[in-house]
Amino acid sequence: MATAPRFLFWSTLFWTGLFLIAIQRADSKPWLRSPVYLAALALPVLMFPQHYKTGVARRWGMSLAESAAMSLVNETKGEQMTKVLFRDPSQIYHVAPQLRARRLDMFTDGLQDWIGLSETNLFGGRHKPERLTGDCSVTALVQGDDGLEAARVIGQASTKENSIPERLVIVDPTGVVRGVARSSTMSSIINRVFYLDKFSQFSRNPRATGNGFVGYIRDYNPQFQYAVRSADDETLSEEKIPVRVPIAKATKL
Missing domain, CATH: 1.20.5 (Single alpha-helices involved in coiled-coils or other helix-helix interfaces)
Incomplete structure (x- = not known):
């Protein structure tokens, strides 16, 4: 009603x-x-x-919820983040496989199906220049559903005419998709005008304007050089954003 x-x-x-x-x-x-x-x-x-x-406070909670949803899409576990969705993370992890199988909620877009595919197989191998630029880095280590180590990646990306890619993939040196990411739903104008850039911290770039993205790398290997490509309109960008590994050891959650 x-x-x-x-x-x-x-x-x-x-x-x-x-x-x-x-x-x-x-x-x-x-x-x-x-x-x-x-x-x-x-x-x-x-x-x-x-x-x-x-x-x-509510906008910040929504940003945390978006990050928690992406962790479930990437089949990783970060209990502190998942508590944003529900107070008992174990119940979330119990229900997530059912949501994934039925493509409900955060699994509706099917981003989880991209993980494990090669760039040559995803979208039929379609690439095009997008003038993708940005910055991103590993900010925390979490556990994957398979028990192996995973990594959270936070950053900022933009394409031609300063448009923000909604969906992105994280690939390893062999071109296999190891994780997916999604940009924040907040408009940069709203962040600047109404929130006075309070949500720029959502990105690791100090000049960010609230258009940060959050993603995860499954089966993370710190020796590999991972990279991010935009993946809107069923096409991958030719350009890549390297995933930086901080000098200081990332926080383990």
Whole structure:
């Protein structure tokens, strides 16, 4: 129902109705007009900091949830991240195979099917110049569903005309897809204007504008040089972004 509590807060109707009644009464009493109008204008200003704080917290939670969803798509386990989706990660890991088999939720796009394929087999081997640029690095080590070590990759990418690739693949030196990544759903304009670049930290690039991507590498080997290609429109970019391995040892989650 459209009026269910999860869609509509009844307190909003109450306070709005109260203000409408006050404004109506103020029309008949001139001395009330100024106080009522000032209160109507001042209340949103006074409430804005709390609303802004709540908005940032929820946006940050959504970014963490997107990262947790990508970890499930890549069949990796990071309990701290997965708790964002549900308080008991074991239940998430129990349900994930069923969602994957039925292509539900985060598995709908079928990105999980790309893992393990060679670049020559994915999309029929189609490549085209995209002027892909960006920066990314390994930020944490996690465990894969198979018990082997995996790595979380965070970075930023853009293609021609500064467009942001939605989907990306992470390939090993032999051209085999070892993981997939997805860019943040947040617009860079919204991040700059409304959030004052608070979500630039979603990318490892200090000049990022909120268009960071998160992906994972299964069966991670720190001796290999991995790279990222864009994979929108069922075509891989000819350009690659090398995955940097930090000098300091990545955090193990």
